[in-house]
Amino acid sequence: MAGPVKTEAVVLRSMRYGEADRILHVYTPMRGKLSAIAKGVRRSRSRFGGRLEPFFRLNLELHEGRSDLMTVTGAETVSAFAELRSDERALTSAAKACDSLGRVFDSGEPHPEVFNLLCSALGLLDEHPELGGDEFLVAFRLKLLLAAGFAPQLAACASCGEGDGLVGFSPAAGGVVCTSCEAGSFELDDQTHRFMTAALGSPLSATPRADARVIGLADRAVTETAAHHGQVRLKAIS
Ligand SMILES: [Zn+2]
Numbered sequence: 001m002a003g004p005v006k007t008e009a010v011v012l013r014s015m016r017y018g019e020a021d022r023i024l025h026v027y028t029p030m031r032g033k034l035s036a037i038a039k040g041v042r043r044s045r046s047r048f049g050g051r052l053e054p055f056f057r058l059n060l061e062l063h064e065g066r067s068d069l070m071t072v073t074g075a076e077t078v079s080a081f082a083e084l085r086s087d088e089r090a091l092t093s094a095a096k097a098c099d100s101l102g103r104v105f106d107s108g109e110p111h112p113e114v115f116n117l118l119c120s121a122l123g124l125l126d127e128h129p130e131l132g133g134d135e136f137l138v139a140f141r142l143k144l145l146l147a148a149g150f151a152p153q154l155a156a157c158a159s160c161g162e163g164d165g166l167v168g169f170s171p172a173a174g175g176v177v178c179t180s181c182e183a184g185s186f187e188l189d190d191q192t193h194r195f196m197t198a199a200l201g202s203p204l205s206a207t208p209r210a211d212a213r214v215i216g217l218a219d220r221a222v223t224e225t226a227a228h229h230g231q232v233r234l235k236a237i238s
Pocket of ligand 1: 157158159160161162177178179180181
């Protein structure tokens with residue numbers, strides 16, 4: 001459908017293009033991830049100002065032509081999330097959250113709940129930059145997997161349903177596994193299992209803290225599940 005499009009959007013990536021243009025990857029509630037070119041945006045008198053930068057939440061006006069690349073014709077700031085930009089940890093978490101989201105939801109399918117998840121994550125990091133960190137990112141990634149329909153099963157063995165003696169994590173089975181089903185799994189200790197359960201089940205604002213070993217193991221479970229069930233390659237967490 002060609003013509004004008006109005007949508008809310010969060011800028012996931014903003015790349016220089018040519019002399020004065022930018023190519024944006026944005027995430028929208030009803031059109032998923034889309035790409036758009038903003039012409040003349042790097043000239044000092046551009047009407048877009050500095051708002052076509054990562055993490056800006058915008059009301060965008062776009063023109064949809066025949067190519068996959070839409071053209072930005074207008075942009076109004078809904079939220080700049082200025083505070084998170086002044087905290088390195090929050091900024092890194094925001095960048096990695098946007099990258100992860102763009103990989104798991106890399107299409108034009110509508111997922112308004114994923115848009116809301118992203119906005120609430122950015123809002124939290126903006127209000128409470130101290131929440132930033134690898135735990136936050138693992139928790140965000142777990143919620144992305146949940147929205148994508150392949151959250152790891154953590155309550156019982158993903159192969160046989162056994163509730164006790166859960167000793168490993170099997171990306172192929174899609175969750176924790178018991179001693180009888182541990183083939184093809186890696187060891188997952190109680191502490192990491194508890195962290196993942198809490199991170200998946202709590203709001204992002206209540207993500208528990210964990211040490212680097214636990215975070216690394218939890219993220220291995222997350223990235224290997226995403227690779228196995230969603231053919232998604234997530235970047236290493238740190
Ligand atoms: Zn089992």
